[in-house]
Amino acid sequence: MLEYQPDAVIVDCTVGQGGHSLQLASKLNSDGLLIGIDVDPDSLKVAKQNLAGLGCQVQLVKNNFGNIAGVLEALDIQRADIILADIGISSAQLADPNRGISFRFDGPLDMRLAGPASTEGQTAADLVNTLYEKELADIIFQYGEERRSRAIAKAIVSARRDNRIETTTQLVEIINKVFGYQGGGHSQKIHPATRTFQALRIAVNDELGVLERLLEAAPALLNEGGEIAVISFHSLEDRIVKKDFRANKDISVYDIITKKPIIAEHQEIKSNPRSRSAKLRIARKLADSRRKDKNEIESYRRFA
Ligand SMILES: C[S@@+](CC[C@H](N)C(=O)[O-])C[C@H]1O[C@@H](n2cnc3c(N)ncnc32)[C@H](O)[C@@H]1O
Known part of the structure; x- marks a missing residue:
């Protein structure tokens, strides 16, 4: 669904145990780069093993995707071709009593991702x-x-x-x-x-705040034609993504690829019940020439 070349730079903001990263980065060649970010060191350990066989360059970074600009700067990467965020928690985190995320298990009331x-x-x-x-x-x-x-x-x-x-x-x-x-x-x-x-x-985890920071940073970090994809599990998050993509479309920064969010199919819901509330939205960054000039954007913001 996402479009990119074999030498692309892919940033998986929520690498987790590496499921999506593996799928996306298996199409990259040795010039391609996968940057996998996660706040959770336990997930990163598993991701490292799962992504070991990839033929592209791989950088795994323990950080918050709200700091995506800083992460890329530290790696000396100016722009990416794909930015993916599959926000929320993994099944492994939910099932870990020591994290206290689930009310189903007795554990310390922690909840930090x-x-x-x-x-x-x-x-x-x-x-x-x-x-x-x-x-x-x-x-x-x-x-x-x-x-x-x-x-x-x-x-x-x-x-x-x-x-x-x-x-x-x-x-x-x-x-x-x-x-x-x-x-x-x-x-x-x-x-x-x-x-x-x-x-x-x-x-x-300030989950809505960090999502807003990611969305704010994304346009400047994407190459022309680059795509941002966000999978959210909660209507509050989906609303934020939808609003951001629309605002960027109005000033000709993005083209919205998913007119309606993509939802999981019956088969996927069967194998992963949590996917029933997942919504995927994708936007593509337009060429600079198609963007309205700064004054026009300013006056749009004032009247919007
Ligand atoms: C739904 S899981 C991602 C699963 C992953 N796409 C896969 O295929 O394995 C969400 C992951 O995002 C991480 N995460 C959530 N919020 C984050 C944030 N603000 N910054 C970095 N990682 C975050 C969680 O720790 C978790 O590992």
Whole structure:
């Protein structure tokens, strides 16, 4: 689907265990370069093994894709032909109890994608134990689209007066009480903790902020004819991508390749149920000559 030459520079912003990278970079020759970025050192270790047989040059970098410009600068690469971001978490991260991302496993309430050994950033436990009730409610409402956000925030603040909330199980029990949920029943479509856990993970990793930084940096980092592809799992992220591509189309920076987002096919959903909410959008950078001049862009921004 993505178009590039065998000597292309491909930046996989979320290399994970290397699945997409392997597919894309197997078409590159020895002049081609794959740059694989991930915040998670455990994923990078697996990616290194999985990508070992590629015939192109490979650089794996532990960093946040929000810093994509700095990553490329450090490697002395001015422009890329493909920028791919498959944002969110991997199944391995979700299934790792030590990361505390899933409400299904008992573990420390951490949620940092960089992993529990990281010394950077706040954990989910830091947020639930220190934020004001209103701040917590806003996070749970905005990032989790949870209608009971205020009641959940209130219950968290009340519970932490007795004991610091350190584990996923403690938090799940607090949320279950708010919903009067005792488990096992089929009346709820999703587990009551789903949205709150998602919201906290998005907040801990500033997932919407780093996506915006990536999208802002991308036009200057793409060669003419180069493509950016973003796979998102959440409507909030997809909205950000859609808005950015449209704004860049309006000033003739991008052509939008996917008029509608591409969604996973039945077979893929069967083998990977999480792909059911994935949306792929692709844009191609236009030639400079097709871009409106700076004044025109400025006046467009003022009236937009
Ligand atoms: C859905 S998985 C990617 C899977 C990958 N496409 C594959 O085929 O194996 C998302 C990956 O992105 C990483 N990630 C998420 N946000 C990131 C960020 N802001 N910067 C760098 N990596 C990030 C996660 O650590 C995770 O490994």
